[in-house]
Structures are given as structure tokens and as C-alpha cells.
Amino acid sequence: MKQVAVAQGAAVKKQPAQHQSTQPGHESRMFPQPEYVKPDYMPSQKLLGKVALITGGDSGIGRAVAIAYALEGADVVIQYLNEDDDARRTKQLVERSGGECMLVTGDLSDPGFCSALVERTVRHFGRLDVVVNNAAEQHPKGDIREIRQEDLESTFRVNLFSMFHIVQAALPHMRRGASIINTASVTAYRGSPRLVDYSATKGAIVSMTRSLAKQLIDKGIYVNAVAPGPVWTPLIVSTFSAEEVREFGTDVPMGRAGQPSEIAPCYVFLASNDASYMTGQVLHPNGGEVVNG
Ligand code: NAD
Ligand code: MG
Numbered sequence: 075m076k077q078v079a080v081a082q083g084a085a086v087k088k089q090p091a092q093h094q095s096t097q098p099g100h101e102s103r104m105f106p107q108p109e110y111v112k113p114d115y116m117p118s119q120k121l122l123g124k125v126a127l128i129t130g131g132d133s134g135i136g137r138a139v140a141i142a143y144a145l146e147g148a149d150v151v152i153q154y155l156n157e158d159d160d161a162r163r164t165k166q167l168v169e170r171s172g173g174e175c176m177l178v179t180g181d182l183s184d185p186g187f188c189s190a191l192v193e194r195t196v197r198h199f200g201r202l203d204v205v206v207n208n209a210a211e212q213h214p215k216g217d218i219r220e221i222r223q224e225d226l227e228s229t230f231r232v233n234l235f236s237m238f239h240i241v242q243a244a245l246p247h248m249r250r251g252a253s254i255i256n257t258a259s260v261t262a263y264r265g266s267p268r269l270v271d272y273s274a275t276k277g278a279i280v281s282m283t284r285s286l287a288k289q290l291i292d293k294g295i296y297v298n299a300v301a302p303g304p305v306w307t308p309l310i311v312s313t314f315s316a317e318e319v320r321e322f323g324t325d326v327p328m329g330r331a332g333q334p335s336e337i338a339p340c341y342v343f344l345a346s347n348d349a350s351y352m353t354g355q356v357l358h359p360n361g362g363e364v365v366n367g
Pocket of ligand 1: 136153301
């Protein structure tokens with residue numbers, strides 16, 4: 075049976091204080107290392123023969139999704155901004171899990187790059203079955219007046235507009251049964267005082283998911299989202315202070331942050347034929363937070 079090495083277990087309540095000064099953060103520098111697959115994960119060829127494009131697939135949730143997809147029989151394209159160390163490691167893990175992996179580096183705030191990314195995927199693999207729009211950035215600020223115009227625009231470009239550009243380029247290549255899965259966030263539902271702009275992109279992603287799902291029903295293309303709660307990833311250590319990192323996740327009912335390995339199965343389900351009666355929906359792996367809407 076295919077199996078990959080695993081990092082730490084999931085039951086840690088608090089994480090050690092740490093901070094990385096540049097965004098995107100690097101998973102390779104986090105301690106402890108996030109867990110990207112559960113030791114007892116049992117794949118069952120749910121995505122056999124499929125090709126998936128995963129943005130921000132080098133690290134965090136995207137890495138866990140890439141590995142789970144490979145374990146389920148898919149080949150993957152991983153897009154990332156510039157974290158070559160993490161991307162190389164993920165490629166290795168995907169290959170060890172039985173999948174082919176193509177790495178593509180580039181900035182999703184550029185619409186031209188978004189379409190080139192799709193074209194490269196289709197040129198290399200000859201098909202595209204699953205698009206996981208997962209990359210994002212955030213710039214925490216305690217006062218809305220502190221949000222810089224360039225950060226505001228960049229946050230919307232990367233988190234939201236790139237989804238439009240990628241889907242526009244991908245649709246001509248997607249057949250009946252294909253799926254689009256967008257990463258939203260619990261912040262879309264409960265709000266986040268220090269992430270007003272980021273939360274706004276995530277709320278827009280939920281609405282976009284619902285509307286696009288309805289638009290694409292006749293084409294047989296599924297559109298769903300996942301709205302994770304706090305998850306131990308490079309995004310956290312590169313955007314929150316060391317003190318915030320130490321407390322990260324302790325405010326949800328389970329009292330801890332989740333591991334990427336606990337989020338990825340939602341993406342497997344939504345990409346598989348098991349989700350054949352699901353579109354326009356959001357899954358909520360968030361440590362027990364009850365959300366409305
Ligand atoms: P991460 O840092 O591992 O992943 C984000 C990725 O986005 C990076 O790997 C980076 O390569 C990519 N990226 C950032 N800016 C980019 C740009 N301009 N162009 C191209 N790529 C760019 O962190 P993560 O937490 O796994 O984030 C994945 C998704 O999960 C994001 O959408 C994030 O908003 C969402 N999310 C995370 C949490 C959490 O607590 N970690 C909670 C809810 C939602
Ligand atoms: Mg990364």
C-alpha cells in the first residue's frame with residue numbers, strides 16, 4: 075500500500091511562539107512541522123486518473139491536499155509564489171505517494187499568469203479535472219484606517235480575482251463531472267477584527283462559489299468550498315506575532331488549531347464522485363465552531 079512519512083500528531087493544544095518575517099512563510103522553518111497526512115489515512119482510488127491543479131499547493135493545506143490527491147490516484151500541478159524549498163519537498167512527497175507532480179511558480183495577482191498556469195497544465199497532462207483555488211495572503215491590522223491601499227488591492231487580487239481568472243481559463247478544458255473547490259475561511263462567517271479585508275475576500279469567495287455552482291450546473295461541473303478554522307500552516311507564522319502564534323486556535327471549541335491533514339479529506343470528498351449531489355456548498359472543518367449561512 076502507498077504510504078508516506080508523517081510529521082507530528084494532531085493533539086497539540088498550543089504551538090511554540092515563532093514568527094517568520096516574510097510572506098509567504100516557509101513550512102520548512104516551522105516547528106513543530108505541520109502534519110500533512112494522518113498515519114492511518116486509508117486511500118481508496120477515489121481520484122484515479124484525474125488531474126488536479128492546486129494553487130498554493132507547496133505548503134500548508136495545499137500540500138496536504140496534493141498528497142491526499144496523489145494517494146487517491148491523481149496527478150497534480152502545484153502552483154506557488156516563490157517557496158522553492160517547500161515546493162520541492164511537496165513534489166517529492168506527491169511522487170512517493172504515487173502521483174506525478176508538476177511545479178509552476180508565479181504570481182496569481184497577474185491575470186496573464188493565471189491563464190498561462192492553466193495552459194501549462196493542459197499542455198503537460200492533456201486534461202484538467204479538478205481546480206483547487208487555495209492560494210491566499212493576509213495582512214492583519216487592528217484598525218481599518220491602517221490598511222494600505224496596495225495591500226487591500228493585492229489581497230483581493232490574489233485571494234479572489236485569481237479564482238475568476240483561473241476558472242475563465244480552465245472551463246473550456248473541464249468535462250462533465252469536473253470540480254472546482256475554493257478555499258474560504260471561518261472568518262467569512264464569524265468575522266475577524268484584525269482581518270477585515272481578508273475576511274471580506276473570503277465572504278466573497280462563498281458567494282462566488284454559490285453563484286458559479288448554479289451557472290455551471292447544466293455543464294455538469296461542480297463548485298464547492300471549504301471554510302477551515304485555525305490551521306497550523308506557514309500563513310500563520312508569517313502573518314501573526316509570536317505571541318498570537320502561541321495562542322493560535324485556542325479560541326475554538328476544541329481548544330486547538332487543526333492540522334492540514336485534518337482539512338485535506340474535505341477536498342478529497344468534494345473532488346470525488348462521492349460528492350455527486352453537492353454543489354454550491356461549503357464544508358466547515360473548524361474545530362467545532364457552529365457557523366450560520
Ligand atoms: P500557506 O502559506 O501554506 O498557503 C498559501 C499559499 O499561497 C502559499 O503557499 C503561497 O505559495 C501562495 N501564495 C500567496 N501569495 C501568492 C501570490 N501572490 N501568487 C501566487 N501564490 C501565492 O497557508 P495555508 O494556511 O495553507 O493557506 C491555504 C488557504 O487556506 C488560504 O486560502 C487561506 O486563506 C486558507 N485558510 C487558512 C487558515 C489557517 O488557519 N491556516 C484558515 C482558514 C483558511
Ligand atoms: Mg507556501
